[in-house]
Amino acid sequence: MSVSTYFDTMDYGPAPESDKDARAWLASHEASFGHFIAGRFTQPGGQLEDLDPASGKRLAHLTQGSAADVDAAVNAAQAALAGWQALGGHGRARHLYALARTVQRHARLLAVLETMDNGKPLRESRDVDVPLVARHFYHYAGWAQLQESEFPDHVPVGVVGQIVPWNFPLLMLAWKIAPALALGNTVVLKPAEDTSLTALLFAELAQQAGLPAGVLNIVTGDGSTGAAIVAHPGIQKIAFTGSTEVGRLIRAQTAGSGKSLTLELGGKSPFIVFDDADIDAAIEGVIDAIWFNQGQVCCAGSRLLVQEGIHDLFIARLKKRMEKLKVGAPLDKCSDMGALISPVQLERVRRLVEQGVREGAQCHQVALDVPPGGCFYPPTLLTGVHPAATVATEEIFGPVLVAMSFRTPDEAVQLANNSRYGLAASVWSETIGLALGVAPQLKAGVVWINSTNQFDAAVGFGGVRESGYGREGGREGCYEYLKPRHRLNRAQRNAVSATPAGARKDSPLQGGLVDRTAKLYIGGKQVRPDGEVSMACHAASGERLEDVGLGSRKDIRNAVAAAVKAGGWSSATAHRRAQGLYYIAENLSARADEFARRIALTTGVSAEAARAEVDAAIKRLFSYGAWADKYDGAVHQPPLRGVALAMPEAIGVVGVVCPEEQPLLSFISLVAPLIAMGNRVVAVPSQQAALVATDLYQVLDTSDLPGGVINIVTGKSAELLTVLAEHDEVDALWVRGPAEFSATAERLSVGNLKRCFVDHGEVTDWHDAAQAEGSEYLRQATHVKNIWIPYGE
Ligand code: NAD
Numbered sequence: 001m002s003v004s005t006y007f008d009t010m011d012y013g014p015a016p017e018s019d020k021d022a023r024a025w026l027a028s029h030e031a032s033f034g035h036f037i038a039g040r041f042t043q044p045g046g047q048l049e050d051l052d053p054a055s056g057k058r059l060a061h062l063t064q065g066s067a068a069d070v071d072a073a074v075n076a077a078q079a080a081l082a083g084w085q086a087l088g089g090h091g092r093a094r095h096l097y098a099l100a101r102t103v104q105r106h107a108r109l110l111a112v113l114e115t116m117d118n119g120k121p122l123r124e125s126r127d128v129d130v131p132l133v134a135r136h137f138y139h140y141a142g143w144a145q146l147q148e149s150e151f152p153d154h155v156p157v158g159v160v161g162q163i164v165p166w167n168f169p170l171l172m173l174a175w176k177i178a179p180a181l182a183l184g185n186t187v188v189l190k191p192a193e194d195t196s197l198t199a200l201l202f203a204e205l206a207q208q209a210g211l212p213a214g215v216l217n218i219v220t221g222d223g224s225t226g227a228a229i230v231a232h233p234g235i236q237k238i239a240f241t242g243s244t245e246v247g248r249l250i251r252a253q254t255a256g257s258g259k260s261l262t263l264e265l266g267g268k269s270p271f272i273v274f275d276d277a278d279i280d281a282a283i284e285g286v287i288d289a290i291w292f293n294q295g296q297v298c299c300a301g302s303r304l305l306v307q308e309g310i311h312d313l314f315i316a317r318l319k320k321r322m323e324k325l326k327v328g329a330p331l332d333k334c335s336d337m338g339a340l341i342s343p344v345q346l347e348r349v350r351r352l353v354e355q356g357v358r359e360g361a362q363c364h365q366v367a368l369d370v371p372p373g374g375c376f377y378p379p380t381l382l383t384g385v386h387p388a389a390t391v392a393t394e395e396i397f398g399p400v401l402v403a404m405s406f407r408t409p410d411e412a413v414q415l416a417n418n419s420r421y422g423l424a425a426s427v428w429s430e431t432i433g434l435a436l437g438v439a440p441q442l443k444a445g446v447v448w449i450n451s452t453n454q455f456d457a458a459v460g461f462g463g464v465r466e467s468g469y470g471r472e473g474g475r476e477g478c479y480e481y482l483k484p485r486h487r488l489n490r491a492q493r494n495a496v497s498a499t500p501a502g503a504r505k506d507s508p509l510q511g512g513l514v515d516r517t518a519k520l521y522i523g524g525k526q527v528r529p530d531g532e533v534s535m536a537c538h539a540a541s542g543e544r545l546e547d548v549g550l551g552s553r554k555d556i557r558n559a560v561a562a563a564v565k566a567g568g569w570s571s572a573t574a575h576r577r578a579q580g581l582y583y584i585a586e587n588l589s590a591r592a593d594e595f596a597r598r599i600a601l602t603t604g605v606s607a608e609a610a611r612a613e614v615d616a617a618i619k620r621l622f623s624y625g626a627w628a629d630k631y632d633g634a635v636h637q638p639p640l641r642g643v644a645l646a647m648p649e650a651i652g653v654v655g656v657v658c659p660e661e662q663p664l665l666s667f668i669s670l671v672a673p674l675i676a677m678g679n680r681v682v683a684v685p686s687q688q689a690a691l692v693a694t695d696l697y698q699v700l701d702t703s704d705l706p707g708g709v710i711n712i713v714t715g716k717s718a719e720l721l722t723v724l725a726e727h728d729e730v731d732a733l734w735v736r737g738p739a740e741f742s743a744t745a746e747r748l749s750v751g752n753l754k755r756c757f758v759d760h761g762e763v764t765d766w767h768d769a770a771q772a773e774g775s776e777y778l779r780q781a782t783h784v785k786n787i788w789i790p791y792g793e
Contacts, residue, residue, distance in 0.1 A: 012326065015333040017122050022113040025201060031060040033196070035069055035220055036203035038076035039213025042069070048193055048220070053119035054330050054339040054374040062196050065221030067228040070188065073217035074234040077159040077186040080214030085156060085184045089147035095211055096144055096182050100137035102209040103130065103174075103202075110198055114170055115330045117197045119339035119375065120293050122331050132455060133174040135639075139457035140182035143478050147183060150475075153770065154482035156184035157260060158236035161229040165242045166192035166341050167296040167397075172241050173199050175472045177216060178457070180239070183481045186215050190229055193222045194341055230254060239480070240264070241298075244395075244421075244466050248750045256743020258760045262470025262480050263753065264298065264462055266395040267423030269444065270416035271301030271452065274409070274435075275309040277428035281450065283314070283321050286401065289426060289452040291325060291379050294340050295399035298467075299424035301452050303392060304403040305415055311405040315383055322366050322379050329371050340375040340398060349377055349398035356382045356391035356402070387418055395421070409434065413441045420752075422465035426452040439787050440649070445471070448788045456638035459786050460646060465731075469755040469783070474636065474646070476784050486771040487762065518548040518694035520555055520714060523562030524707020526697055530554035535715065537691050540604025548690045551715035556682065556723040559711035563653040563680035564729050566708030570650040570678040574629035577676055581628060583703040585621035588614070588696075595695060599664055602689040616767055617668040623773055624676040631677065631778045642790035648782035650678030651755065652731035655724030657717055657745075659736035659759075663689035665766040667696075670734050673777040675709055679732075682711045682724065690714040721745060728752045734780070736764065755783075 034042035045063035052059050063069075084092070103110065110133075111126040118125075143150070160180045164172035169191055180187050191199035196218075203218045219225055223246065230238055230253050240250050241264040254261055271289050273282045289301025306314045330338030340346045357363050361382040370376040377399055385392050385402040392402050406412045416425060422443040428450055429435045439447040445463045448454055455461060460471035470480050518537075519526040531554075534547035549555075569577070588595065592614045599610035633647040654674050658667045663686035674681050685693030693712055700710055713720060721741055724730050725748035732755040735745040739761025746756050757780040766772045 012334040014329075016329065017112055017115075017331045017333055019112055019116060019331060021109050022116055025109065025113070026060055026197075029060075033060060033200050033220065034063050035065060035073065036200060036218040037069070037073045038079075038217065039207050048222070050117065050194070050197060051342070052116050053341050054371065056373045059116060060197060062193070062220045065190065065219040065225035065228070069219050069221075070225065070228040070232055073188040073219045074159060074232050076214035076217050077188050078234055080186045080212055081159060083212060084181075084186055084215050089144045092182055092184065093141045093145035096137050096141035096178065098209045099206055099211065100134045100141065102205050103134040103137060106205055107131075107134070110170060110201065112331065113201060114198045115338070117195045118166060118169060119330050119341060121335040121338045122333055123335065124293060129168060129171045132457070133170055136174040136178040136457040140178035143179070143475075144182035151183075151478065151482055153485050154479070155485050157481055157483050158185060159234055160185045160187050160237045160239060160481065161232065161235040162187055162189040162239045163226045163229060163242065164189065164191055166195040167293060167298070169195040170198040170202065173202060176239050176241070179472070179477045180481045181215060183478055185237075185481050188217045188219060188229060188235065190219050190221060190226050193220070196220045227253070235259060237261070237481070239470070244468070244753070247468055248753065251750045251753065252747055255746030256739065256760070260483070262462075262472075263468030264470065264472065265466060265468035265753075266397070267298050267300070267421045267463065267467050268303055268393065268395050268419045269299050269301050269421070269424040269426070270303045270305055270419075270442070271426045272412050272416055272428065272438070273304070273306045273310070273314060274412070274429035274431070275307040276430050276434075278430060278450070279310065279314060279317065282428040283318050285426065285428065285450075285452045286318060287321060287325070290401040291337055291399050292453055294337055294377070296341060296345075296397050297453065299446065299453065301424075301426045302396060302401060303416075304401055305406050305412055306403065307412070308405045308407050315381075315403060319364055319381065322364070322381065325366060325379050327366070327368055327370055327376055327378065337379065337399065340377055343375055345398065346375040346377055349396060349400060352391055352394065352396050353380055353382070353400055356385065356389060359386070359389045359391070361385045361389065361391060361402070387415055393419065409438055413438060417443045420466045421463065423463040423467035424448070436787075440647070440785070444785065445783065446786045446788070449790075451788055451790045454638070454640065454644075454788045456636070456644070459636045459638050459644045459788070460784050461786070464651075464783055466753050468753060471784060475634075476646070479779060484771065484776055486768070518546055518691060518714065520549045520551055520559070521694075521697045521700065521710070521712040522555070522559045523565070523711065524701075524705075527558075529715075530558070537602065538688070539601045545601070545691060548694055548714040551684070551713035551720055553723045555713050555715075556720055556727065559682040559713050560653060560727050560729050562708035562711055563682050566680045566706055569675070569680055569706055569709045570652070572678065577678060578625045578628035580703065580705045580709075581621050581625035581672060581676055584699060584705070585618045585625065587699045587702050588621065589618050591699065592618070595664060595692065598692050598695055599689070602691055603663065612767070613662055613665045617665045620665065620668050620773060621672055623769075624672040627673070627778060628676040631782070633784065636786075640790055641792045642788065645787040645789065647785050647787065648677065648778075649785050651781065651783055652679060653729055654679045654681055654732045654734060654781075655727070655730045656681055656683040657721045657724070657733070657735045657737060657741060658683060658685050659764070660686045660688050662766045663692040666736065666764070667693055669766055669772045669777070670736065671710060673781045674734070675705075677778060677781040679781060680709050682713065682730070684713055684715070684717050684720045684724070687715075687717045717741070718744070722748060725749055725754070726751060730754060732757065735759070737761070
């Protein structure tokens with residue numbers, strides 16, 4: 001017999017991992033758990049059952065967290081906050097380091113319990129999840145150590161509420177709590193109701209490792225417990241990982257509350273194979289992309305796009321490789337795939353596959369030989385799928401791959417981006433130029449080149465579009481748990497004195513200015529408002545000045561369309577964008593006196609103050625001209641042979657609603673960072689001092705900025721904000737003004753899950769560069785795409 005015959009005929013014997021220690025730990029709690037609050041377990045309530053998905057048998061009883069339980073946990077977290085912060089960065093670094101060591105000491109127990117609770121193969125919980133958990137605590141121990149030197153202008157947000165799903169229970173816990181704790185926050189975390197055991201074990205181990213009571217609190221329960229965390233007024237930030245549907249609910253529920261929010265949601269990530277790819281490597285990539293964790297991975301490469309010339313060959317080889325996947329008992333060390341999480345999920349996957357077939361796909365499945373009673377589903381490939389089919393657009397969240405073909409790189413990009421999600425993408429080509437050319441065009445937070453499912457604590461992870469916002473990992477992840485220090489000490493709003501209506505005198509010509517008809521500024525042209533209507537502008541003294549266009553829903557739509565069309569600005573070189581900003585500054589400075597007069601007239605400030613505002617605006621434009629080609633990314637060195645490029649990218653079209661105060665400076669402070677970073681803007685200027693913005697039209701006209709990059713629609717701020725917030729082609733909102741503006745922006749942003757940068761009615765001193773300029777604005781004007789590039793053989 002030849003060696004290859006042995007390979008073909010040998011079968012795997014069972015190699016089960018012992019569950020003895022995990023069962024002993026469950027028994028030590030009589031398989032019944034309360035919450036973990038203030039360093040100890042509460043009395044078990046026993047309302048929920050935690051099942052083993054591979055057998056359907058009960059592992060433990062859990063407690064359904066009530067609003068009172070959440071309250072107790074928040075109180076414990078609040079009580080622990082001052083002490084935890086007083087430890088300083090180094091003190092917390094020591095604790096995080098101890099947590100990392102604890103995870104490593106109990107790695108086997110944690111991996112076995114995770115596999116029992118979740119159904120994932122032990123090979124994955126042991127070799128991927130748990131080591132990555134330890135790595136997160138080590139990495140963030142480092143950020144705690146460096147906090148005082150690296151984030152001197154930031155403070156922790158406070159008590160953080162965190163909600164995680166069932167697909168990576170312990171890993172998601174680590175992604176959430178490691179940065180939160182490292183940077184001086186305390187935590188109330190709710191694990192998913194199907195998989196709470198490793199969170200409870202972790203809390204117990206953390207307490208044994210000396211973590212102070214109340215710093216980490218675990219409340220178990222279903223969605224209603226999650227909702228109670230979201231609603232609790234003592235929580236300053238919500239970090240959520242889960243479905244887009246629940247993410248939307250949370251956005252709506254927290255709108256206007258002042259809570260900061262990060263959402264890590266679903267995905268339908270493309271896996272693009274060009275005809276010059278290393279086919280064997282790409283096939284192994286597909287196996288990992290969609291059958292890792294039974295496909296229950298938010299960033300699973302669930303849409304296979306193969307270039308036409310190799311499509312049939314690729315699919316044939318993939319089917320052959322699928323036959324070798326071993327689906328079986330999760331604790332068996334030879335299993336490649338275990339069980340899905342629950343009968344409900346199993347049924348959902350079945351239903352979607354049936355629908356796919358009904359809609360015309362051909363279905364290829366691997367025959368199963370699995371233990372009885374478990375939620376097993378075979379590796380499944382659907383070919384001949386139409387890009388608009390349900391299975392090509394809906395997240396299935398199971399071991400189901402849908403395949404399509406494409407002809408050219410442009411078509412690949414179009415197909416890849418044809419999704420409401422934008423979490424991850426995988427690009428396979430041996431031509432580095434092609435791969436690196438395609439990566440920036442993909443709407444995704446992470447791109448893996450010739451690789452897939454790479455994760456590391458040093459490299460940010462997170463999505464765009466309906467995959468959510470915020471990043472976990474690395475320096476980006478730190479900022480999610482910090483807030484600028486100046487927010488603590490806001491100066492009084494320099495109130496723009498509201499002029500009583502009765503005091504207004506109608507006088508068409510004021511201040512020695514020649515009458516002008518102020519229109520709107522859309523697509524680089526001055527246009528009349530759609531309804532041909534205008535509103536009167538008044539001087540601070542009450543005198544009637546000129547009219548300005550009263551923008552409507554239709555005008556905002558036209559402005560957004562112009563901004564969408566100006567997409568070339570996002571790919572213009574940083575040098576080109578810098579030139580645009582300097583040029584605006586130059587033209588503004590040539591007309592500084594005129595602007596100063598206008599500001600003094602409309603806001604009532606002194607001539608000196610008005611002049612100071614113009615000078616500050618010019619300076620700010622120079623700052624962002626400077627930043628345009630200097631706010632660049634980083635090269636991370638995760639533990640692999642290769643690098644990950646963290647590249648800030650423009651968000652797209654951003655709606656800006658400016659505050660009333662300091663109308664020129666606040667306008668420039670909001671618009672300049674956005675366009676410096678390659679965004680296009682639809683701005684609603686100060687309502688009272690709209691004339692200051694309309695004077696800018698001529699400055700912009702002579703400034704060499706492509707039409708549509710900056711659009712200005714004057715009118716009633718509150719009404720125009722609503723239109724911007726509801727518009728699906730607006731990708732983000734920057735809103736300043738009364739607190740209800742922030743609430744409206746957040747509440748109405750749920751349609752396409754716009755990222756909102758709002759002030760909740762707090763005051764910004766626009767003259768103070770520390771609060772009105774710099775890295776916070778640049779960070780909010782971009783999202784970071786992480787492009788992983790492994791190298792070597
Ligand atoms: P889910 O949204 O139903 O549940 C996630 C968590 O939210 C659970 O703990 C649940 O109890 C809780 N929850 C449910 N309703 C709630 C409410 N109204 N208020 C507050 N909390 C509530 O999602 P799921 O089905 O458990 O998880 C699968 C989803 O998670 C998939 O869509 C997947 O793509 C996504 N996911 C995303 C990432 C990521 O990083 N982007 C990672 C893992 C999973």
